[in-house]
Amino acid sequence: MKSRTLPALAVLTLLFTSVFGFTSARAATKISLPTQLVLQGANGVSLDSSLYLPSKFPAPAILLAHGFGGSKNSVATQAQYLAQNGYVVLAWSARGFGQSTGQITMDSPKNEIADVQKLITYLGTRKEVIQQGADDPLVGIAGASYGGAAALLTAGYDKRIDAVVADITWNNLKNSLFPQSIQGSSVAGPFKKTWAGSFFAIATLPNSYLGECGNFSQEWCDAFVNSLNAGKPTARAEQLLLESSPSTVTKNISVPTLLMQGESDSLFQLSESIATASQISSAHPKTPLAMYWHSSGHDGGPDESALTNEKTLQWFDKYLKNKSLNFPNFQVVDSNGTISLQDSTVIPKNLQGSVLPLGSKTAMIQIAPNLSPFVAPIGGIPAALSSLPGLGGALSLASSAISSLGDSAIPGGVVSAALLPGQSAVLDSQPLTKPLTIIGASKVKVHISSNRKDATLFFSLVIHTPEGGVKQPNGLVAPIYIENIPTSGADVTVNLPAVVTDASIGDKIAVAVSSTDQGFQLPNDGRFYSVQMISPLTIPVTPLQAEIQKSDFITWPIAAVITILIAFGLVYWRRPRHNNEPLEESDALVSVTNLSKVYKDGYKAVSGLSFSVKRGQVVGLLGPNGAGKTTTLRMMMGLIYPTDGEIAIDNKPIYPGSPALANLGSFVEGPGFLPHLSGRENLNLYWRSIGREDEPMIEDALEIAGLGTALDKKVRSYSQGMRQRLAIAQAMLGMPDLLVLDEPTNGLDPQQIVAMRKVLKKYAKTGRTVIISSHLLSEVQQTCTHVVLMHRGQLIAFGTMKKILTRANKKVESLEDIFIELIGDDLTIGKE
């Protein structure tokens, strides 16, 4: 394997693994087609259903319920995912939705939940499903929103359910639609009219041919209309809402339950999951219970379905298949985690802990006890905008990136769509001295007075930045409605919205109160309120840790260390190996033995070349272009690896970096200098680079160069001849025993050539050796004592000048004649 292929191979392997990993992941998402069924529901309703089978059965079953306005097809992706992971999945369209018959009664136990019980019975008849007894299939139930409530209610009503996963759903439907955040109050809060209206529209508009109530049952339709007119739930509505609330049956749930809830959800806030969890754990403390708060929800937010699907699968794997999995009790996505790698969006941070955020541990934050007066505008307009159906995501952004006009615009106030001037108050803590993450619900005791004996107010926990901006986490508000307020005012404890938010040093935690909110039914006549905090703010303390990717802190650094070791290993293992044994003693300074060089393209530059040079000789290396002279010299300098044979200087073998090279001064194929430095600097630096510790004899060398004042000019400005002389001077630096010069007289004028000839002769007289390659034969004839004649990479003649000139006993006058005679007019270059 050639070294050039190594990196290419590494890249290929990398690509291969990633592409292979990619395609194999693809292969796993092969679509499995469900069986279409029409199953019998309760009281004569037929349910359009799909049964997804895994590749291996019998397997545990999962009932997959869809959300409001959806059908069995809206959960198809999740169903396929679960089926591929080894579950029999039954998805159905709830009554009143999709192709199923019947009317919508909002997960009523008598209707929708009774339907699900029929489905469980059906699963009890399927041989693909693991059966735990007669009419007792091993079955879990999962769903989001409307489906999530169905899951919780079914688990509460039917003991055959073995595990539950409920996402973004309600605990108490009355409290979700008429939220009341005063602790201990049973009075219905302000009507969440936009959400309720949107909900109603989802079910009625597609079926408007059925009349204004669409597919809703008459009972529910009346309840909605009457409540809208009254601005509060009618007695019948309260009863209906209660029946459809998991809160009524949570005490019966004793199977493993995973509660997921969305942080961007103003319809079913995080507090719904807290309520469900509290009820289950107080009734059955030993029930496996976990919570997962993701950043999605009814308001929008990022698509978290991949994560929620994964958590759902893990939960069922753990409790239906008894796989041993680590599933932290409480997991939270802190969407304000880190900034992303490429596009400055924020990457959520996953936090996890073992304690559920049920308010057992708290901390106090002092809030300014100022008395804050403000009004509710007559007619309820303008109204603050915290979050609205379908606008949620955009609004929560808007409420976090509020104008920085701040204090300058309104003295002591803030500008925010969620907190309008004159109709709101923001009560601050002291600026924080360390960062704070609030996860869960806070509460505060307030003193409220109103000029109309009642108050409709919207509380929120906000972060007040030093610039005057206000962040209202996810645009969540806690509405309150309080009646019969004495003129002296009333003291109430308000449960603030459960949030996941971060505050930094310098920020103030604040309790904001607004008299209006566009999402809610507001009093038509104006109000004048004053609000005063009479207790510190109680915030939840939830011990959580960032989910640590072990690979980040252990695997990767270890991989890096191993790679470094591999790199060292590679360098060692693939290092060039040189024969460093001393060669046979001989009196030759240079001995070339059987030297050959075949280039990669098959070109034979030198073959079988042998000659030796003794001290004090001036050797001319002659031959036509392409005879292999330069290749030979380059091999002598350790620049090119010989294919065969060897070169020794002073009986020491030559290879790249061989110490014997220190005894060789060279000038081959033109000068090489740093153009941005002067001649003198170049020679000085070169001397300091070559690792010799003796005298450089720079002055002698400079004399040869004969550059005069030009020596201190940049080499860039030199003529060809000047560079040539400087290069020869560089070769002579330190007076090496062997001087190798390639065409040294090129570019010199006649006087300089004469001077050069003298220099070389003088150099050789000191017992040193010079090898000159040249094509100027007359020049060589005058300078050299010995001749090596090469042609096509081979030695043609070798000997003293005299011997060459008297070759074949012919008296010849010049080297030129010999050259022509030996080589003829064959000027073919090299040998193929």
Add this chain to the structure above:
Amino acid sequence: MSYNAEKTLPYRVELYRQIKRKRTLFAYAFVLALPVIVASAVKFGPSGHSGGPTRLGSGTADLIGLATQGAANFTITMFYFATPFLLIAVVSLFNGDTVASEASWSTLRYLLAAPVPRTRLLIQKLKVSLTLSAIAMILLPIASWFIGLIAFGSKPLQTPLGATLANSVAINRLFVITAYVSISLLFTAGLAFYISVTTDVPLGAVGGAIGVVILLNILDAISGLGSIRVWLPVHYSFSWFDALSSSIQWGSMIRGASYSIMTFALFIAFAIIKFGKKDVTS
């Protein structure tokens, strides 16, 4: 005649040879020019006269929009601007040009025949090219800080996540960021150095390295490639953002740094192997 291979091409000699080059000065001038140009554009730009500084970004919540907050924010923004190209170009220049330029000047063969052992030549050159790169890396934040200080004052660092960090904390974070960016550029340095060893054309080595890194950046920007992108070394070039959280998130930075060091070690190993076996014909 005494020869000591350990004394060939000493660090100081090589540093002197390189630092006297115009391209070195130009590279530093570019690094200095970035904060100067941005600061003057903001200070004297069109909206600079009509009250309030020019906003670089659209909102108040993004990094660029916060640039004019103070010296700390300005420095962070300069890192943001310099990471995708300027620093890559500078590092490619120093590391890509170093061996190839010797080949193009024909000085390489004289150094090798001196003889400077081939591995030693590469190591010495790498030490110097990394030093020059490090100088650029240190120059950027220091220059940006001072220019930011003059232009926008010394307000504490305002992060895009809404956190405010005092200047003392911000300086610590800038140390982390500078160190991380330096390490993450080792991939580029290693790549450029490897190409430098394989070619005699300095511009080819520099351009080749920049080209490859830009190509990888483009691939990384294609979200359709999904998880493949995690395997691109440039995927982590902006992980230093994680040093802007209220507490530093190390995960992605450790991954990025490890990956960069791994690729660097391999490139250098390949460069040494390649150069050791090469017939030097330049």
